[in-house]
Amino acid sequence: MSHVPDFSIAVAHLPALLQGAAVTLGVSLASIVAGLGVGMAVCLCRISRRRPLAWAARAFISALRGIPILVLLLIVFYMLPLAGIELPPVAAAIIALSLNSGAFQAEIYRGGFASIPPGQAEAARALGMGEGRILRRILIPQVLVRVLPSLVNELIMLLKNSSLTSAITVVELLRASQQVVAATYRPTEIYLTAALLYVVMNTGLSALGGMVRARLAGRGRVTA
Amino acid sequence: MTAAGLGLPGLDFAVLDAYWPVILAGLWTTVRLCGASILLGLAVGLGVELLRARVRRAAPLCRVYVEFFRGSPILIQLFLLYYAGPGIGITLDPEAAGVVGLGLYGGAYFAEIFRSGFEAIPRGQLEAAACLGMPPLRALLRIELPQMAALVLPPAVNQSIILIKDSAVLSIITVPELTKQTSRIINETFTIAEPLLVLAALYWLLVTGLSAAGAALEARLTRHLNPSRKTS
Amino acid sequence: MSKKAASLPPIIEIRKLRKRFGGTEVLRGIDLRVYPSEVVCLIGPSGSGKSTLLRCINVLETYDEGEVRVNGELMGYEEVFGRDRRRASPARLRESRRDLGMVFQQFNLWPHMSAQDNVTEALVSVRGKSRAQAEALGTAMLEKVGLADKLDSYPANLSGGQQQRVAIARALAMEPSIMLFDEPTSALDPELVGDVLEVMRSLAAEGMTMVVVTHEMGFAAEVADRVYFLEGGQVVEEGPPAELFNAPKSPRLGAFLSGWNRRNA
Numbered sequence: 001m002s003h004v005p006d007f008s009i010a011v012a013h014l015p016a017l018l019q020g021a022a023v024t025l026g027v028s029l030a031s032i033v034a035g036l037g038v039g040m041a042v043c044l045c046r047i048s049r050r051r052p053l054a055w056a057a058r059a060f061i062s063a064l065r066g067i068p069i070l071v072l073l074l075i076v077f078y079m080l081p082l083a084g085i086e087l088p089p090v091a092a093a094i095i096a097l098s099l100n101s102g103a104f105q106a107e108i109y110r111g112g113f114a115s116i117p118p119g120q121a122e123a124a125r126a127l128g129m130g131e132g133r134i135l136r137r138i139l140i141p142q143v144l145v146r147v148l149p150s151l152v153n154e155l156i157m158l159l160k161n162s163s164l165t166s167a168i169t170v171v172e173l174l175r176a177s178q179q180v181v182a183a184t185y186r187p188t189e190i191y192l193t194a195a196l197l198y199v200v201m202n203t204g205l206s207a208l209g210g211m212v213r214a215r216l217a218g219r220g221r222v223t224a
Numbered sequence: 225m226t227a228a229g230l231g232l233p234g235l236d237f238a239v240l241d242a243y244w245p246v247i248l249a250g251l252w253t254t255v256r257l258c259g260a261s262i263l264l265g266l267a268v269g270l271g272v273e274l275l276r277a278r279v280r281r282a283a284p285l286c287r288v289y290v291e292f293f294r295g296s297p298i299l300i301q302l303f304l305l306y307y308a309g310p311g312i313g314i315t316l317d318p319e320a321a322g323v324v325g326l327g328l329y330g331g332a333y334f335a336e337i338f339r340s341g342f343e344a345i346p347r348g349q350l351e352a353a354a355c356l357g358m359p360p361l362r363a364l365l366r367i368e369l370p371q372m373a374a375l376v377l378p379p380a381v382n383q384s385i386i387l388i389k390d391s392a393v394l395s396i397i398t399v400p401e402l403t404k405q406t407s408r409i410i411n412e413t414f415t416i417a418e419p420l421l422v423l424a425a426l427y428w429l430l431v432t433g434l435s436a437a438g439a440a441l442e443a444r445l446t447r448h449l450n451p452s453r454k455t456s
Numbered sequence: 457m458s459k460k461a462a463s464l465p466p467i468i469e470i471r472k473l474r475k476r477f478g479g480t481e482v483l484r485g486i487d488l489r490v491y492p493s494e495v496v497c498l499i500g501p502s503g504s505g506k507s508t509l510l511r512c513i514n515v516l517e518t519y520d521e522g523e524v525r526v527n528g529e530l531m532g533y534e535e536v537f538g539r540d541r542r543r544a545s546p547a548r549l550r551e552s553r554r555d556l557g558m559v560f561q562q563f564n565l566w567p568h569m570s571a572q573d574n575v576t577e578a579l580v581s582v583r584g585k586s587r588a589q590a591e592a593l594g595t596a597m598l599e600k601v602g603l604a605d606k607l608d609s610y611p612a613n614l615s616g617g618q619q620q621r622v623a624i625a626r627a628l629a630m631e632p633s634i635m636l637f638d639e640p641t642s643a644l645d646p647e648l649v650g651d652v653l654e655v656m657r658s659l660a661a662e663g664m665t666m667v668v669v670t671h672e673m674g675f676a677a678e679v680a681d682r683v684y685f686l687e688g689g690q691v692v693e694e695g696p697p698a699e700l701f702n703a704p705k706s707p708r709l710g711a712f713l714s715g716w717n718r719r720n721a
Contacts, residue, residue, distance in 0.1 A: 066428035068392035071403060075424065078416045163297035167396060174300055181307070188308035191300055199295035348564035351516055352623075355558040356578035356630055357550045366577060371568050448610040449567055 006186070010193040013180045017190075020176025021197050027093055027165060027172060028158040032151065034098035035158075039105025040140070046106060047113060057106065064103035070164050072096045077168040093165035101158055108150045112143035148216065152209035156202050163198075173197060239415045240422060250405030251426055257323055257401060258388045264327030265387065266380070269334025276335070277342065286335070293332030299393050301329055306397045322394040322401075330387045337383060341376040342368060374445040381438030385431050392427070402426060465528075467492045467634060467665055468513060472522035475508055475689075482508050483519070484689040490634070493663040497676035497697075500686035501712060506669045509686065510638050513667065514556045515549055526555060526634070550582075557627030561639040563619045565611040571598060571622045572607040575629050583630065597625035601655050617648030621655055628659075635659065637668040673716055677701050685709045 010017075046057035064072070076096040080087055087095070116139060124134045166175035177194035181187045240247070276286035293301065302325040309316060316324060345368055353363040395404035406423040410416055468490040475483035482505045490496050498506040511517040513524055515532040524531040531552055533541040544552065565574050575594035579585045585593070598607060601621035611619050620640055627635060637656065641649040653675050660666060660679050670676055676683050677697045685693045685700060685708075693700060693709050704710040 062432065063424075063428060066389075066431040067424045068389040068403070068427055070392040070395070071420070071424050071427060074407075075420050078410075079420065082417060160297040163299045164393065166299070174297065174303075177300075178303075187303065188311045191304045191308055195292070195296040195300045195304065198297060198300065199292060202295040203291070346562070346564070348560055348562050349566055352558070352560065352564040352566075352626075353578075354516070354550075355514060355553060355556070356626070357553055357582040358578055359550065360546070362581050366581065367566050371566075374568070448570075449612055451612045 005188050005192075007189050007193070009184055009186045010189040013184065013190065014193075016176050016180055017173065017194055017197060020171060020173035020194075021201065023090075023170065023176075024159060024162050024172040024174075024198075025201065027090065027097065027162045027170065028155060030094045031097035031101055031158050031162070032155050034094060035101030035105050035154075036151075038098055038102025040109055042102055042106035043109035043113070044135075046110060061103045061106055064100055069096065069100050069161050070167060072100055073164055073168050089165070089168050089170045092168060093162070093170045097158060097161060097165070100161070101154060104154060104157075105151070108147050108154065109143055111150075112147040113139065115146060116142055145216065149209055149213045152205060152212060156205050156209075159201055159205065160198065235418055235421070236415075237418050237422070239413050240409070240418055243409050243413070243419075246405050246409060247402070247422065247426070250400060250402040251430075253319075253400055253405075254388070254391055254402040255430070257319060257326070257394065257399065258384075258391050260323045261326035261330060261391070262384045262387055264323060265330025265334050265383075268327060268331030269336075269338055272331060272335040273338040273342065277339070290332045290335055293329050294336070298325065298329045298390050299396065301325055302393065302397050318394070318397050318399045321397060322391070322399045326387055326391060326394070329390070330383065333383050333386075334380065337376050337379045338372065340379075341372040344375050345371055374442070374449065377438065377442045377445060381435065381442075384438075385434055388430055388434070389427065464492050466490060467527060468667070469525045469528075470509075470513070470522070471525075473509070473512060473519055473524060474521035475505075475512060475517060475519045482689050483512070485522070486686075486689070486691055488684060488691065488694075490665060490667055492633075493665055494681045495660045495666045495668065495679050497680040497683045498667065498669045498686060499671070499673070499676060499683060499712075500692075504686040505689040506684075506686045507638055510636050510667060510669050513636060514553050514558055515544075516558075518543070526552065554630075555633045557630060557632035557635045559620070559623050559627055559635065559637045559640050561642050563611070563616070563623045563643070565619055565623055565626075567611045570608050570610055571603060571614065571625075574611070574622055575626045578626070579629055593629055594625070597629045598622065600628070601625045602651065615648055616644045617651045620644065620652050624652075624655055624659075634665045634667070637666065637670070639669050639671065641670070641672060671716075673701070673713070673720075685712065687712070 042057045042060055045053040046061065048054050048057075073093065073096045076099075077089065077092045080092065080095075120138055121134050124138050129137070162172055163174040165172055166178065169175070171179070173194055177190045181190045184190065272286045272289060275282040277283075302321065305314070305316065305325045305328075306318070306321040309321070349367055350363055353367055358366075391401060392403040394401050395407065398404065403423060406419045409419045413419070466489040468488070470486055470488040473483050473486040473488075474481065484505075486505075486509055488496075488509070498509060500506050508517055512519045513526070513531065515524075518532055523533075529552055530541070532544055532549065534544050534548060535541050565571075566577070569577065572591065572594050575597055576587075576590035579590035579593060580587060583590075595604070595607060598604060601624055603618060603621055603625070606614060606618060606622070609618075611622070614622065620643075624635075624640075640656070641652050644652065649672070653672065656666070656668070656675070657679055668676075668680070680697050682695060683697045683700050684691050685704075685706075687708055693704065693706050700709065701713065704713060
């Protein structure tokens with residue numbers, strides 16, 4: 001099956017690949033947003049003074065960071081139906097990816113909270129603000145701004161990790177290219193094109209991350 | 225092992241009784257292939273970084289390598305190697321493709337780790353070596369590499385852990401490693417939960433163990449770099 | 457010229473030296489001579505080019521024009537008969553640094569090696585001495601700088617002054633005929649400066665040829681045979697310390713000295 005690479009085939013199937021890329025982006029964005037909820041909740045438990053909560057959060061973080069995403073995807077995809085929950089593959093994919101990302105985001109937020117001088121919360125307390133209000137109005141907004149560059153990195157990771165959802169039949173970029181390869185028998189051109197699409201998306205995100213970093217540094221919010 | 229033994233309701237790990245040898249064989253394959261890929265990745269990473277930093281003409285090529293392998297998913301890199309490789313005359317069996325694929329992928333990350341390691345060594349130390357007449361290779365071996373080994377240990381262990389977790393994707397190109405063997409068991413026994421939970425637990429043990437070992441090694445290696453408490 | 461130097465030819469001879477960093481010229485035609493066993497101090501405000509000048513002597517910086525000769529040998533370039541000179545090869549450069557020992561402001565010890573290993577490393581790998589020979593010499597050198605009890609200490613466990621003395625021992629062990637010091641006490645806490653200067657004083661007394669970039673005017677006045685005052689990449693004034701410090705001819709040296717006196721009053 002040796003042949004000279006012919007990228008016109010890749011060009012002909014570009015619409016299918018781009019459709020896959022759109023799913024890749026959608027799944028990644030949905031997972032980072034859902035992961036933000038998971039991560040913030042886990043982080044608040046992790047830094048909570050209630051021991052059982054903190055321990056549960058530690059266990060969650062350790063477990064989710066210690067299991068391959070592919071295995072997590074299989075667990076969510078195959079085990080939720082056992083519990084009577086039927087989900088489309090895309091939903092299972094987003095659940096698994098956001099659980100994984102949530103564990104990593106929790107640690108990112110913990111660093112964010114640690115970087116805010118404790119005096120700010122003390123000042124709010126002295127003014128009679130409740131703890132929930134201090135979190136919502138004073139701390140979380142600042143943490144989110146500070147961790148933005150790390151979140152962009154996390155999104156890049158998610159974008160690459162989302163290729164694993166092809167294993168549970170989500171037709172994202174990788175599975176779309178597998179389908180094209182099955183029809184054309186041109187793995188070199190198609191997979192190379194798909195890989196370059198990933199590189200392009202990630203380079204775009206890196207550039208975005210660089211801009212975010214520069215903006216924040218300009219406002220004196222982030223030093224690095 | 226039984227459900228009562230683990231105290232988990234509704235689970236029966238007895239189904240796995242006949243399959244432990246298969247699981248352990250898969251685990252061993254994972255450990256073996258990961259070990260080989262990490263070594264390959266370290267070698268490739270060090271080579272690429274040395275070329276990038278010291279051979280001006282090679283630098284752009286090294287950059288392209290790093291950008292490509294860091295910018296695209298490991299799974300597609302494996303597909304390229306395994307399915308597209310034969311088209312350009314590279315035919316590898318699944319295990320070899322797995323090791324080469326993971327090694328090249330990891331090498332791009334290790335190269336970046338080595339880069340920051342080299343850059344963290346103050347220039348003056350090398351000037352001192354030059355003033356004493358030490359040839360660059362000697363300075364690399366005696367001054368730079370030993371210090372870099374300690375500096376890059378935490379990120380390198382981290383990266384190795386990521387590679388171990390990523391090695392699960394080798395199951396997709398039919399390498400009989402831990403994940404592949406476990407999915408075989410699922411297909412043969414029609415049980416899902418128990419094999420998957422064991423699978424997750426084994427990866428967790430592997431990863432957590434390596435991370436603890438790395439921390440211990442780091443403490444040992446950097447002992448003399450921190451002022452000891454007895455001298456003021 | 458000092459008494460010591462009476463009739464011998466200069467051991468270091470620098471002529472019309474020019475050095476640019478990008479668009480700025482940091483050395484603008486320097487002439488300097490050092491005779492055997494002389495101690496020459498280079499003083500001047502920061503940015504005057506004195507450290508760059510020192511680093512041109514052993515070619516840690518490549519100079520653009522003029523020449524630096526050590527023992528008559530051109531440093532950093534190879535002379536090609538009838539053509540433009542070309543950059544010296546790395547091997548040639550290493551060979552020509554043989555006679556030059558260097559001590560840095562930041563010590564530049566290798567933190568993963570003990571004091572002893574810092575001193576013996578190049579003896580083994582460059583001079584080809586046996587481990588035993590190197591260790592005997594290393595121990596002697598560390599004794600000489602007053603650190604006989606610190607052989608096995610790592611740099612992180614030594615004070616700045618002790619680290620700098622290890623660095624001096626490391627350079628001395630290679631048996632150079634000239635020692636270059638680049639602000640050797642500038643990174644030290646004031647109470648640690650004395651020990652290092654003491655070692656340098658005894659070296660001078662032994663007849664070592666030394667070129668010292670320094671802000672320690674007391675040391676220069678006491679130990680130097682001649683002092684060069686640099687400003688803006690040029691030698692403004694040169695002579696025995698008694699003349700320069702007591703009767704500066706140029707207003708710029710006068711201003712520099714009175715500024716120094718005010719800060720150190």
